[in-house]
Amino acid sequence: MPTLAWPLQRNTIRRQLPNNTFGAVRNGGTRNHAGWDLYALPLTTCYAVADGVITTPPFSRTYGNMLLLAFQHGDRTLYAAYCHLSFAFVRNGDRVARSQPIGTTGNTGNAGTMQGEDQHLHFEIRTLKYPASGLGGRIDPAQLYGRAPINTTIVQGHGAEPPVTGVTGLRVPGYNVLP
Ligand SMILES: [Zn+2]
Numbered sequence: 001m002p003t004l005a006w007p008l009q010r011n012t013i014r015r016q017l018p019n020n021t022f023g024a025v026r027n028g029g030t031r032n033h034a035g036w037d038l039y040a041l042p043l044t045t046c047y048a049v050a051d052g053v054i055t056t057p058p059f060s061r062t063y064g065n066m067l068l069l070a071f072q073h074g075d076r077t078l079y080a081a082y083c084h085l086s087f088a089f090v091r092n093g094d095r096v097a098r099s100q101p102i103g104t105t106g107n108t109g110n111a112g113t114m115q116g117e118d119q120h121l122h123f124e125i126r127t128l129k130y131p132a133s134g135l136g137g138r139i140d141p142a143q144l145y146g147r148a149p150i151n152t153t154i155v156q157g158h159g160a161e162p163p164v165t166g167v168t169g170l171r172v173p174g175y176n177v178l179p
Pocket residue numbers: 033035036037122123
């Protein structure tokens with residue numbers, strides 16, 4: 001099966017903290033984090049990690065604007081979740097190709113207070129499209145990528161960055177779909 005593309009051009013765990021990787025990694029192992037926080041200033045382009053189909057869930061107070069990408073991995077269907085986004089380049093039901101730009105990072109949902117080095121893409125790999133909160137229905141992205149990009153930056157050449165124009169605000173209660 002083709003290797004997954006990385007979701008950003010430059011992929012590195014926020015502040016290089018294990019807290020921001022997957023698992024029972026917060027509050028001394030008492031609180032879960034269900035994905036990776038990849039450092040990204042708002043309006044950083046996100047890319048499809050594989051060929052697949054887009055779902056645009058309703059705005060969530062936790063995840064803000066999210067894009068879900070359903071893709072085949074071996075004999076199973078997985079879902080890449082891109083959270084706290086500002087803009088989407090795609091619509092519900094769109095079929096996208098690996099490395100296609102699908103949206104831009106932001107600070108929607110519970111990332112609204114994040115500033116500076118804390119701004120990020122919350123990225124999950126799900127086995128269920130809409131799991132409950134917690135780790136259930138997700139797997140560690142490191143299972144697919146080999147390791148978390150902590151204390152390193154993994155650069156993925158996806159091709160040219162699309163221009164982002166007409167941006168008026170980031171904390172939006174829905175998608176601003178760019179033409
Ligand atoms: Zn997160």
